Amino acid sequence: MERRNLPAILGMPIILLAVIVGGVLLASPVTEAGLTAFEDPDSMANPFIFLAILLIFTALLLLLIRAAKQQLISLIIGGAIFLTYIYVFQAILYTFVGDGILLMIGPVALAGVSVIILYRYPRWYVVDALGIILASGVAAIFGASLAILPVVILLAILAIYDAISVYRTKHMITLAEGVMDQKMPILFIIPKERGYTGTYEKIRASEEDQESPKDDVKKERGTFLMGMGDAIMPAILVVSAYTFLSSPIPAIGAAIGSFVGLGVLLMMVFSGKPQAGLPPLNGGVILGFLAACSLVSEWSWVFVL
Structure with missing residues (x-):
């Protein structure tokens, strides 16, 4: 193991763990506050609705990137993040204050x-801290809104989509290049050395000679980068298992599987080639969930006997 890779090996799992724990803690407040994304969590249409929204949003951003409408891109991304924060903070405040005027304002x-x-102070620790809050809230909202099977279908589809968009069409690389200048928590930032206080501007400038900014763990002069979606998607299955199943073991197994998938991803990225993050991450969390479910099933037979 190279010493320069140590921050990513330590930092990425910590961020993933924080998002998973945050999502689980926010799952009940999200449900109690009525902030779920879908009325019927068991509907098989939900994953495809999610995918359709994702494709439309991606297509819109790609068109704006091609038209060099950076200000409009900033407005759209900033607006989406602002609305998401409203839902997340509503769930958090609901836990402490319940209904009332404070919950509205x-x-x-x-x-x-x-x-x-x-926007004013996009240092790495600010971006990461607020990004963890945002990612935890998104994982809680969708994890509490989707039952197990729809989540598994969604993660499988997104893993395939991510692989195609990075390795074949490469439009995800174009999208990443177009939104990297935005001062928003679209990436988690892990500095390689102490004292790093870089902003998105400095990160972007140091990446000009890189093959692709899409890498989930991006090796460049001062930092490693991890896409926020790569932490959110595995956490959704963990939250769903925690919400809809009586035993906590499948949720724990899913969480362990996500870390195994992250380990595979880190080894792939350290090889120096651009990699799609969701195939190993989503594959790991699904396999971990299934393995834990199998374990629970075997234990139930033991108790019966």
Whole structure:
């Protein structure tokens, strides 16, 4: 193991763990506050609705990137993040204050402050801290909105889509290049050395000679980068298993599987080639979940006997 890879080996699992734990903790408040994304969590149409929204949003951003509409891109991304923060902070405040005027005003105020801080002071620790809150909230909302089977279908589809978009069409690389200049938590940042206080501008400038900014763990002068979606998607299955199953073992197995998948991804990326993150991550979390379910099933037979 090279010493320069140590921050990623330590930092990426910590971020993934924080998102998973945050998503699990927010699952109940999200449900109680009525902030779920789908009315019927068992509907097989939900994964395809999710995918359709993703494709439309991606196509829109690609068109704007081609037209060099950076200000409009900033407005769209910033608006989407602002609205997401409102839902996340609403779930958090609901836990402490319940219904009331504070629940109406507080989330909007906190969301506005968060976006302003990200825009005015986009240091790596600010981006990571607010990014973990955002990712945890998204994982909780979708994990509490989708039952197990729809989540597994969604993760399988997204893994295939990510592989195609990185290795074949490469439009995800174009998308990443177009949004990297935005001062928003679209990536987690892990510095290689102490004292790093870089902003997105400095990170972007140091990446000009890189083959692709899509790498989930990007080796460049000062930092490693991890796509936020690569932490959110595995966490959705963990939250779903925690929400819809009586035993915590499948959720724990899914979480362990996600770390195994992250380990595979790190080895792939350290080889020096651009990699799609979701195939190993989603594959790991699904296999971990299935293995844990098998374990629970075997234990149930033991108790019966």
